[in-house]
Amino acid sequence: MVEDNREIKIVKKTFWLWQDELEETWLSDMASTGWHLVNIPKVSHYRFRKGSTKKVRYCLDYQNVSKEDENYKNIFKDAGWEHLDSMGGWQYFRKEYYGDEGPEIFSDKNSKLQKYYRILTFFGLLMLALGVGLSVFSLIFISSNTDILSFFRGFFIGAYSMLVLSFTFIIGKIIARIRKIKKETG
Amino acid sequence: MNDIPFNDILPCDIFMIDVIFFRRNQMDDKKLHKTYLPMTEATYYILLSLVETRHGYSIMQHVEKITGGRLKIAPGTLYGVLSKMDAEKVIVMTNEERKRKYYILSELGKKLLKMEIHRIEELYNNGKEYGGE
Numbered sequence: 001m002v003e004d005n006r007e008i009k010i011v012k013k014t015f016w017l018w019q020d021e022l023e024e025t026w027l028s029d030m031a032s033t034g035w036h037l038v039n040i041p042k043v044s045h046y047r048f049r050k051g052s053t054k055k056v057r058y059c060l061d062y063q064n065v066s067k068e069d070e071n072y073k074n075i076f077k078d079a080g081w082e083h084l085d086s087m088g089g090w091q092y093f094r095k096e097y098y099g100d101e102g103p104e105i106f107s108d109k110n111s112k113l114q115k116y117y118r119i120l121t122f123f124g125l126l127m128l129a130l131g132v133g134l135s136v137f138s139l140i141f142i143s144s145n146t147d148i149l150s151f152f153r154g155f156f157i158g159a160y161s162m163l164v165l166s167f168t169f170i171i172g173k174i175i176a177r178i179r180k181i182k183k184e185t186g
Numbered sequence: 187m188n189d190i191p192f193n194d195i196l197p198c199d200i201f202m203i204d205v206i207f208f209r210r211n212q213m214d215d216k217k218l219h220k221t222y223l224p225m226t227e228a229t230y231y232i233l234l235s236l237v238e239t240r241h242g243y244s245i246m247q248h249v250e251k252i253t254g255g256r257l258k259i260a261p262g263t264l265y266g267v268l269s270k271m272d273a274e275k276v277i278v279m280t281n282e283e284r285k286r287k288y289y290i291l292s293e294l295g296k297k298l299l300k301m302e303i304h305r306i307e308e309l310y311n312n313g314k315e316y317g318g319e
Contacts, residue, residue, distance in 0.1 A: 059262070061262050061265075063265070063269075070285035071242075071282065071285055071286055071287045072265060074242065074243075074285055074286050075242035075243065075261045075264060075265050075286075076261040076262075076265075078242065078243030078246075078261075078286075079243065079246060079260070079261040081261060103260075104260055104262075105260050105261055105262030105263075106260050106262045106263050106266075107228065107257075107258060107259050107260035107263045108226060108227070108228050108263055110226045110228070110263075111226075111228065111260075111262060111263035111266045111267070114266050114270075115262070115266070
């Protein structure tokens with residue numbers, strides 16, 4: 001076990017919703033230095049095991065399927081992809097290069113775009129829920145006449161602005177990503 | 187119809203409001219045409235494969251075989267189309283074997299495939315009649 005521990009390392013890393021491709025490249029680069037992803041024990045913690053250097057391709061799909069959905073994993077497994085783990089809706093897959101061209105989990109532009117639409121939908125709904133929650137809270141506080149009202153008013157205005165700003169920023173980034181894919185050929 | 191186990195319902199199914207409100211089964215042909223056609227090559231070949239009951243990987247193999255190795259559908263693309271078409275009742279699950287779901291075209295799916303073949307037929311005929319040579 002001691003020997004095994006030496007050959008395992010955990011790397012903490014986070015990435016933005018629109019930077020999944022950078023994450024794929026990073027994981028492939030790790031593999032080319034001999035560190036191979038084993039699993040994701042907790043959010044943003046990647047467990048790697050040292051092995052021989054390999055040219056492999058990592059791909060991230062976005063599907064909110066349960067960890068026990070074997071049907072989903074088997075479609076990839078049958079096509080030669082190894083399912084490593086999932087985090088949030090991100091599904092981590094790996095396949096070795098066959099020749100020079102890296103394998104892909106999407107064979108057309110449309111399905112690649114669908115992935116980002118799923119991210120948009122999920123994120124949009126999350127923000128909507130947050131917005132509604134915040135509105136309900138602020139209504140409760142505004143209707144109650146207390147001294148702390150002015151403090152909470154400031155708090156809600158701040159929270160609202162933060163929410164709207166980050167929402168606009170993130171949605172904008174994802175839409176920019178979608179536009180870029182649309183412009184790509186093929 | 188098969189009963190859907192509760193944990194198989196995805197968030198995207200619950201929020202697929204358009205399916206609930208527009209009742210795709212009851213759409214007229216014009217509306218169907220507008221919503222589904224033209225299909226992507228992958229969608230067309232996946233539906234064409236589901237004239238018979240098949241599971242994910244056998245669809246990939248079948249498509250590769252009938253296109254002479256030209257079209258290789260990747261798993262992410264395949265799952266995306268299958269889950270969407272399943273949610274929209276274009277295909278139905280028949281059974282699950284060795285943790286692989288088997289699907290077949292629904293009546294709506296058969297109709298859509300026929301409409302698309304008809305559309306492609308027109309493209310082909312016009313190409314032959316008016317195109318080069």
